[in-house]
Amino acid sequence: MAETIQRPSGPAGSISEEKRQRLLELVRGRTAARPTDLAEDEVMVWPSLVVVEALSAVVFTFLLLATAILINAPLAEIANPTVTPNPSKAPWYFLNLQELLLHMHPSLAGVIVPTIALVAIGAIPFIDRSPLGVGILFTSDKGKKITIFSAIYTFVLVVALILFDEFVGVTATLQGTVPEVVYQYIIPVITMLALIALLGLLIQRIFQPTRREMVMAFFTGFVVAFFVLTVVGTAFRGTGMDLFWPWDVESAH
Amino acid sequence: MRREHTIADRVTSSALWRSIVRHGYPDTQRNQALVIASNVFLHLHPVKIKRYATKVTYTFCLGGLSFFMFLVLTLTGVLLMFYYVPSTDQAYTNMQEIEASVTFGMLMRNMHRYAAHGMVIAVFLHMCRVFYTGSYKPPREFNWIVGVILLVLTFLLSFTGYLLPWDQLAYWAITVGSEMAGAAPIVGEQAQFLMVGDYEIGQATLIRFYTLHVIFLPLAAALMMAVHFWRIRKDGGISGPL
Missing domain, CATH: 1.20.5 (Single alpha-helices involved in coiled-coils or other helix-helix interfaces)
Structure with missing residues (x-):
């Protein structure tokens, strides 16, 4: 049915003759064009x-x-506190933390680092308050380049660090010669802070970024580190939490 | 041209139908507006929306998918609850029964598990999408924080559900998880005891995780989702280019 057209109501003569709508023709059926109050982009x-x-x-x-x-x-055998599977793994989305656990003190890996990460993520809108780039994926071409740079930087370094700790071994080398706090706390904290600072420094030097772009570099670093640690922890860690190829690791999930 | 009088016409012109649905078929702009505004579920949406906001390549549907997974989890979860008793003596047997003898039990369990994985992935990717489109910027700062809380709730929902099958996977995954909590500085021991409810994982842990999983955390998530969706509207709708 076509929209019904109403004659302007009210006392006759209240509308001037030129403004009055004139009913030219009534067409039954669907209309091709309908009156709309939608804006162009709505x-x-x-x-x-x-x-x-x-x-x-x-x-x-x-x-x-x-x-x-x-x-x-999967449904394994009934829970048995006396039989510890090797390896015992957390659910996959916590395997990033379990992977960190292999390289530093449990309180650092399991609590302090994730808490700081969550608080930092929550604080993002209060660090970058400019309306710059809202609604545009990666904000700009430069933003895209910074994201890619940060992703490659983080990927290479996290993989390198995992391999270094596996085959050279910070703990293995230093155990017994220096106090535990050195390789459980001091070295991991300095390494993490230094690599984050280096990322910021490189981005600053190469790209002269806005604050939004700088935040993007760090967030990308977090996402890629989270991703790499999760994948390594899930697919590359086998018996004794040693490194294996994924096809040699029994899938648990 | 006379309109055909179909059964559908009769149904939609009946007194019962008209008492529920107060608008005509949504082929006019007026009815399309009414269908959104007069429906409690649809009225989460505005009546009109910016064209870019309907582009799949802008949102990738990730927020909606997270919510969809939550709904699937609620439905399949309720069905699983009919057959599951959170007791260390019965839980594992219940799981075997669900898999072997309950009609569609295995399907429900599988869907519940995969939707849980899916929700964790969707929520995380949704966070990435919101970040990379700069959608956290003022006035949406608070909704970003609500989102971070929802991310944590999603992890907790999934983690508490992980213990319930009471198999070796569940038991040792929660052992690893609770030991991580136990490593917290200063309050570690207390945090671990609060979580496990005992000195080792057992009945006390199972009932805690179960209660959190089926009542507390879903309600908390639903509450935060209500705030999250409402704030999208209050903060000017979905973000877009200025």
Whole structure:
């Protein structure tokens, strides 16, 4: 049905003759063009957004169903406090912390580092308050380059550090010769702080970034470190939490 | 042209239907606005939205997907609760029964587990999307913090659920996790005891994790989600180029 057109109400003569709408013709059926108060860059949520939501819900329902039909979730033997599996692993999203645990004191790896990371993430909007780059992925071309630089920097260094600790071994080398606090606290803390500072320094020198871009460099560092540590902890750590190739590590999850 | 009088027409013009749905078929702008505004679930949305906000390549649906996973987890979780008793004597047997003899039990368990993994991944990626599009900037600072809290709640939900099957995987994963909490400076021992409820993981731990998993944490997450979604509207809708 076409939209009904109402004659202007009110006492006759209250609207001047030129302004009065004249009914030219009545056409039944759907109209091609409808009157709208939508701005140029706006759409109606129904249907434009709800369609996307409904479709992605359907797609992911099927994906979940398909995965659930094809692959069964693991169920090991009944819990037994007297039999410790080797390795014993936390759920995969905490394996980044368990990986850190291999390189520093448990309080540092399990509590202090993640707490600082979470607080720092929460503080981001109060560090970078400029409206610069809202709604634009990576803010700018420079932002994209900084993100890639930071990702490669972090990836290479985290992998290098894990390999260094595995094959040279800070703890293995220093154990017995210096107090525990040196290799459990001091060296890891200095290493982490120095590498974060070096990232900031390099970004500053190479890119002369805005504050937003600097925050992006550090956040990217966090995400990539989180990712590398999780993958290494999940797929590359086998018996005795030693490094193995993923195909030699029994999947637990 | 006379409109056909179909069964659908009869249904939608019945008194019962009209008492529930107070708008016509949403093919006019007025009805499209009403369908959003007069529905308690849809009215989370505004009636109109910026065109870029519907682009899948802007949001990748990640926030919506996190919520979708939460809904799947709630549904499958309720079904699993019918068959699961949080007792160290029964939990593992219940798991075997769910897998072997409950109709669609295995499917429900699998979906619950994969949706849980999916939710952790979706929430984390959603955080990345929000960060890289600069959507945390004022006036959305507080909603970013609500998001960080929701990330932590998601981890906790998943972690507390991990113990429930009461198998070797569950037992030792929580052992590793609780030892990490025990390493906290100053309050470590107390934190670990609070979490485990005993000197070693057992019945006290199972009932704590179960209660947190099925009541406290889902309610906390739902509450924070309500704030999160509401704040999106109050902070001017989804972010976009200025």
